[in-house]
Structures are given as structure tokens and as C-alpha cells.
Amino acid sequence: MAPTPPPPSSMLFGMTASDVATVLAAMATVAAIFAIYLASTVRDPMAKRVKALNERREQLKAGITASTTKRRAKLVHQRESTDRMRSLLQGMKVLQDDQLKTAQEKLAQAGIRSKDLAIAIIFGRLALPIVFGGGAAFLLYVVGIKPDWSDFKRFMVFAGALLISYKAPDIYLHNLITKRATAIRRGMPDALDLLVICAEAGLTVDAAFGRVARELGRAYPELGDEFQLTAIELSFLTERRMAFENLAKRVKLDALRGVVTTMIQTEKYGTPLASALRVLSAEFRHERMMKAEEKAARLPAIMTVPLILFILPTLFVVILGPAACSISEKL
Template sequence: MAPTQGPTLLGIDVLWVATILSAVAAFAVLVAIYAATTVRNPMARRVKMLNERREQLKAGIVATPSKRRAKLVQRSDTTDRIRSFLSSLKVLQDEQVKAAQVKLLQAGIRRREWAVGVILGRLVLPILFGGPMLYFVYGTDMFADWSPLKAYGLVAGSFILSYKAPDLYLKNRIQKRTDAIRKGLPDALDLLVICAEAGLTVDAAFGRVAKELGRAYPELGEEFSLTAIELGFLTDRRAAFENMAMRINLDAIRGVVTTMIQTEKYGTPLASALRVLSAEFRNERMMRAEEKAARLPAIMTVPLILFILPVLFIVILGPAACSINDSLMH
């Protein structure tokens, strides 16, 4: 007896499709349960990082010079091996390491020793991805029907993209983090004005603002907390402000840092200067929002033509077309 076949829709077994969809739904439920049960508290990670920075600065004050260097410069066996490997290949330069460290700090990654990992990624990723692509294009018949220019473009593009992948990843993180900090900067300056008018010191004001804005703007709160810690431990307060400007790739932060340094140096009123900066940054944020709103009609033109107008024509002209068809049929 031949096995009975289930119902079909457009030649596809409905029971088979339902089984696959049920399996996908069950897998999605398991993933959701795992994500809900293993959620991590981002505040705990930031508090741990701030405590580590506080301990580093404290060790830099009370420890001997040798221990001070060991505390301030975190090293690991893996990092040392990577560093020695890159040095043996003559591809490790101090300028590259410093530039990678600055990018890591701007991306919110506090482990400066990972800079050698970024340089290693530039060396290894082209071999891992560009090498196999080179073999597939010129060593096999997989792309035999491609023109020589297209084949060369595929190989060259794979090498270039794999080489630029670490920088592109860091650039994306830096951009997202900078946008988040730019969004919360006017509110942070308003709170700084309030703290300054209330008589708080600069480091206490930064700590208070970081505490108040830690949940709404976690990136900005983290930077303000680090600045408050460095203001309390570093002998040169200007270095703390310059470190904040280095960690944030934003012109507005550089303006705030310049204002704070001038206030510390010349004793000018802090509240009035911060109030002017806050109003300026708030107007800039409003103009940016208006610019996005002005671009919206041009952006909506393509989806309007592709998705909305055809449906509108079907709804309007469909009944008339059906009536005309019925009249012609009769």
C-alpha cells in the first residue's frame, strides 16, 4: 500500500512545512529563555572597570616605581607572545600601537594591551580570508565563467576588507558610542551647572552627574566617572581633562575640556561658561533633528513608489477592474 500523502498547497506538503516552522519556533523559544536567564548587568561591568582604574591610580601613588609600572601597564602572557611575534616580523611600530590604543579607548575598550591584537588581526585576517578566496578563484573552476577583471576584483576586495575589518569594527563602535555621548551631553552640562551653582567641587560635580545620568546615558556616565576618579588621584588636573578628550572622539567634548582647563587655570566662573556651552549643544542637537526631519520626504519617496502606491492602485482600481471583467464575460 502506498503511503498517504498529506495536504498540499502550491505543491508543498503542509505538514512538512508546519513541522519545520514548529522546530524553528521551539528553537526561538529556547534562545529567548537562554537570553532571559543569562542576562548580565551592565552596571556591574562598569563598576568593576571603574574600581580597577581607581586601584591603578592608587597604586601609582603609593607603590614603588617598578610596581607602579606593573600596575599601570597591564600585561598578559598572551599579549607578550603576540608582541614578541610581531616584533620578530618587524611589523610592530610604536606609532601603530599608540594609535590602536587610542581607538580602543574611544570604542570603550579599556584593555590597552589589546592593541597588539588589532595589529595581529590586520596581519592574520587577510591570510585566513584572502588566501582561500585566492585559491577558489585561480586554483579551481568555481569562478571560471567570470571575467579576469571581476575575478581580480573579488580577490582584491577580500584582501582589502579582511585587512580593514578590525579598523571598521572599531570605527563602528566609536561612531555608536560618540553618538550616544553627543545625545546626552547637553543634559550633563545642565547638571554640571546646577552642581557648580550649588557649591560642589569639579570632581564632586562630575561624580554626581555620572551617578544621575548613569542609567539614561551609560557611556557618558562612565566617562564622567573616570574623569572624577582621575581628578581625585592625578596630581595634574589638566591631565584628567585631556584624558577625557582623548577617550571621546567628539569636538563638543574638546570644547568642554578647554573650558574646564581655562576655568581651572584662570579662575573664571564655571557655571556661566557651562551654561553657554549647554545652550549651544542643545541648539546643535535640535538642528540635527530638524535636518533629519527635512531629509525624511526624500527618503520616503522610494518606499512610497515601491510599496504604497501599488497597493493603493490595487485597492482603488481592483473593484472597477472586476466589474469590467464581469461585464465583458456576460
């Protein structure tokens, strides 16, 4: 005899209670395995950098080096492209010096040293809305890909395409700046401790910055690059104050601005550098501990949503499912 199918009252979306419990248990198991994998796997921030250096070393050993002519041709081609963009923007009278300076500062804060790319950022704000907005208008109003949409919904989609395409370069730069500032913030206490040691050892400020850049370059590449550039500027700029101010402009970080202010006051008034840096280092470590405690205090509120969405329904199905099936069969 064929097996008797379960009564319709015990079915949920074409599945029985045991099938639903099995699916939810499988999803919970996969989520738990993925969480354990993320917790046990710690990514090395220097792994990619070390791999690139090893590949470059192998290329140099094999004699495969990029020729100077090709690099020069690439730079010339990039300069010609930016010159064409500049001439087009100037012809349309949309290129302003303040706007160009702001874009260059954002590129420096994102770790991009080329100032010519500021022209590409401004040109992207002009070209991307035309491309994506025009494409959205063509698809919505000419091709009519969604004939069931109302006029208001089509207009909102068109306006959203224009706004997102206009803000896309700024959003991309903002993400780069935020990631770079976060990476630099992590290494600030260690950098200040090394600066204190170098100052107590009798090194000059530019030599101390260079030493810290070499020591922390592998653990914190972004901070090492900024300190190395500051050490170079300290060695050839006429005013040392300009080098510290350039460091504050290149990094969008309030903590680093406090360090720069301390260094400028030390250079101006001759106050002890080691004691001031030691106080700043203690403050930064305390701030980092406070942020860790704040994240730990936010964890119960964050876990409420996964608990309600994934854990409680599974418990309800497992505990109440058999009882509901037996009650429905008797009734």
C-alpha cells in the same frame, strides 16, 4: 463543468490581477504592522544593564562568585597571547610605536580599557587578509567554484576579499566609536545642567564630576563611566589639565572637546564655571533641536523611495487592474 481559466493576456507572472493585488496588499499590511510595532515599542537602554546587575546580585546571594585565581589565570593567558603576537610582529618588523599608539587611542574611544588589545588589532590587519585572501584565492583559482567567471571578475573578488579583511578591524572599531559618541552626545546637555547645579552648590570640580557620574550612570552608562574616570584622575593626577585632556582623547566628540577647553580655561584663569557651562548647555540643546529639525526636513525625501516602490504600484494595480482585465477581455 470545469471553471474556465482566465485568458492569457490578463495573467502576470502566472497570477491574475486579483492575486497580485492580494499579495501586494498582504505585504503592505505586514509592513504597516511592523512599523507600528517599532513605533510603539521603545527600548530601554538600561534594561540589559539592570538585568546583568540583577543576575550578578543573585549570583552573589547564592555564593557563586568568580574566584580571583581564575580571573588572574585569564589575564595571564590573555597577556601571553598578546606577548606572542607582539614578538611575531616585532620579528617581522611591522610593529611601529605610532601605529600602536593610534590603535590604543581608538580602543579607548570605543570604551575598551585594555591596551593589550591594540596588538590584537594590528595582528588582525596582518592575519585576516592572509586567511580570507588565501581562502578566496584557493576557492577561485584552485577549486574553481565559478568556472564561468572571467579573469577580471575573479581578480576583483580576490582583491575585495583582501581589502575587506584588512579593513575589518578598523571598521569594527569605527562602528563602536560612533555608537559610543552618539550615546555620549545624547547625555551632554543633562550632564552640563547637573555640573552647573553642582558648581553653584559649592562642590569642587572632581566632586561635581563624581556626582554627575552617579546621577547619570543609569540613564547614560557611557557618559557616567567617562565622568567617573575623570573624577578619579582629577583626584590623583599632579596636573588637573591632564585629566581633562585624557577625557577629550577618550571621547571622539567635538562638543565634549569644547567642554574640556572651557574647564581648562576655568582652571587656568579662574573664570566663573557655572555661567560658562550654562552657555554651553544652551548651545548643545539648540544643536540637538537643530539636528531633530534637519531629520524632520529630510523625511519627505526619504519617504519618496518607499512611496514609489510599495504604495504607488499597489494603487495602480487596484485602480487600473479591473479596467485592464475588462479591456483585454473585450479586445
